[in-house]
Amino acid sequence: MSDENRTVLNPGEKVQPEIKKDDARRLVFRLYGLSVTRVEELNSYDDKNFHIHVDTSTSGDVKLSEEGYVLKILNSLDSRFPEAIDAQNRLILHVAKHGIRTSCPVPNLCNELWSLEQLDSSDSKYIVRLFTFVPGRVFVGIRYTSSLVHSVGKLAGKLDAACLEFNDKAFTDHKRIWSLTEVPKLTKFLTCLKEEEKRQSVLFVIKQFNDSVVSSYSKLKTGVLHGDLSDHNILINPSTSSADDYEVVGFLDFGDATVAYYVFEIAILMCYILLGADEEDDPIELAGHALAGYLSEFPLPSMDLSVLKICISARLVQSLVMGAYTASVQPGNTDYVLNTQNKGWMLLHEFIAKSDSGVFDLWERILLEYGLKFDFR
CATH class of the missing domain: 3.30.200.20 (Phosphorylase Kinase; domain 1)
Structure with a gap:
């Protein structure tokens, strides 16, 4: 691909504007x-x-x-x-x-x-x-509840249902390094990780992603998606009915919108719920409530759900590697880009150590609480 047509960031490339x-x-x-x-x-x-x-x-x-x-x-x-x-x-x-x-x-x-x-x-x-x-305020830094993350998932499902009706050929060839399709290219950025254990964890997830997800692209549900339903892009306001809760207002920043696989959308959302969950809560269980909200509005086939766990792991390593890389080239931006590093690596190791069947069993039980039944296998 020529430089004029290249859409994905390369290591060492300075692209951020200098403007005060x-x-x-x-x-x-x-x-x-x-x-x-x-x-x-x-x-x-x-x-x-x-x-x-x-x-x-x-x-x-x-x-x-x-x-x-x-x-x-x-x-x-x-x-x-x-x-x-x-x-x-x-x-x-x-x-x-x-x-x-x-x-x-x-x-x-x-x-x-x-x-x-x-x-x-x-x-x-x-x-x-x-x-x-x-x-409003963004999702970062609040105590997540099962009802709140379910509402976020539900609105995300409504968003993707609306996107099903939208088609634009400009999205087809435009990928950014933050698209999950670009996870295999993270190997080019691994020099920013000093610990061999971290590099090996990233390589393990990339191999799983290639073997389970990339090889199944032709079978996954595709369309236009937001591409970055992170906690910084979810807008909330204090609830009018409960003093201790919030209501979901909407979503911000469509800068990563692309044509990709809808399982990526919910995987990215669940990844940031895992990262933002309070240490007193079970993050995987909370993420399951978001999944229930999403699937109630935007059902996914079992093939897509079977790769959901590895897609979440892939977003975790993407966030961790690109955060470390960006901090290495933008030392003045470390507070933001390194926000998830310590908790993120610990969470990654714990999450990939859990069996698919154990995680899927938990999510299936949560879905049943909402009267939903989906097959993850």
């Missing part, structure tokens, strides 16, 4: 005509994201959001593929019409949903977009 808050402020005014009053940088691996507050008193007849907007500056690699960004925008507007709440792109002064900008001294150009801001 003041630059973001000027960019919003130049492209959108909005006077920025406050800027807060948001977490990201390869992009640059800012929560922008604007002066709403000078908007004339145009109603501006009191909650602000999100300025998203795409990394230089993904910015080479504007057709994929157009597809993302169309997908976002499609799922929003189907009742899935999410941030939507805002037209700029040229009435376009993105523009390509040269922002630093390099020759790189970056796609710039502005999104509506959806109030």
Whole structure:
């Protein structure tokens, strides 16, 4: 594949934009005509994201959001593929019409949903977009309950049901390193792991993934999926009926949307529930409640469910390896990208040590509690 058509990050490649808050402020005014009053940088691996507050008193007849907007500056690699960004925008507007709440792109002064900008001294150009801001808090750092994760799974199932009706050829060839289809390529990043035990664990999971999942691609259910239902992309609000619980509001960031296998969608969601579960709770059991919610809205065949456990393990190693790699090349971003490392490696070793039958038996029992019966074998 030529460099122009390459879509997946290589080791050592610098793709994140170099842009500060003041630059973001000027960019919003130049492209959108909005006077920025406050800027807060948001977490990201390869992009640059800012929560922008604007002066709403000078908007004339145009109603501006009191909650602000999100300025998203795409990394230089993904910015080479504007057709994929157009597809993302169309997908976002499609799922929003189907009742899935999410941030939507805002037209700029040229009435376009993105523009390509040269922002630093390099020759790189970056796609710039502005999104509506959806109030709420992300899933990170709260105490998970079985009812909450079931609700998250249920909304994820509704999201994929809506995506079944969406098709865009731009997604077919556009893959990112965070797509689970790219797990075998993690071997190129293993030099960032200093401990041989960790490298061997990653290689073990990659072999399992190749043997059980890659070899079964032709048999798995495919379509357009969000691709990153992590705890940073799940939006919640305090429950109106229970002081100690939350309600699921919607999903954020369709930057990893692609055509892939729907088992990846629920595997990624369950992976982050495992990582975010309180130490007093059984993470595998909690993940089973999310699975029940998902399958109640979006049933999967037994072939897909038979590879679910290894897909979760694959996302765990993907998160751990790419987190360690990103920290090695972005030392100022370690708080975010290394957030799951200590707990994640311990969880990975414990999870891959459990038998498939033991995990599947537990999930089957949980599904029965919701009146669901699915075959994992």
